[in-house]
Amino acid sequence: DTAVSQTPKYLVTQMGNDKSIKCEQNLGHDTMYWYKQDSKKFLKIMFSYNNKELIINETVPNRFSPKSPDKAHLNLHINSLELGDSAVYFCASSLGDSGNTIYFGEGSWLTVV
């Protein structure tokens, strides 16, 4: 039983394409996140949703659009993919605010060619 699961794990796509990454958590958490980890392992928050409402949007290009259909799901759609979007994208969740432990998925490796 994976607590935070995201699909696909690997994704190779061409520039200009549109792609989505799906995320689901079965922990009963009310807060979900998307983090981006670049090639130097730097981990940066992109979005955070609490009870399906967007509460953090960290100057991410509007080509990135998160969607939270319910508290257990937070999907990430990316339009017009660029080479610089290549990274590992981590979905995560927590119960309440960031004072609580954040549980991470295993990551989605996105390569744009």
Place this chain on the structure above:
Amino acid sequence: AQSVTQPDIHITVSEGASLELRCNYSYGATPYLFWYVQSPGQGLQLLLKYFSGDTLVQGIKGFEAEFKRSQSSFNLRKPSVHWSDAAEYFCAVGPGSGGFKTIFGAGTRLFVKA
């Protein structure tokens, strides 16, 4: 603005030797502090966290960390490193109650030699 600095990009220790990974933070109030570990190809897993109280906190896998307010530090330690500890370690700071933005340091890669 909150920030986290991990001065060491990578560290190599011999198996059985002690380990200390450094972390310095910047935050206006008492922060919530965390250490996470990332094994290759995996997501991050919490090792330990500090909110208040005893400044020496114990975590999983034999790790501990000490909060030193005067030095704005939260260093991670382990008395005897095992080969399986080789991984990337991230220090993080969160604003705590009512906040949702946890900031991560750049990470320290730990290599363990036999």
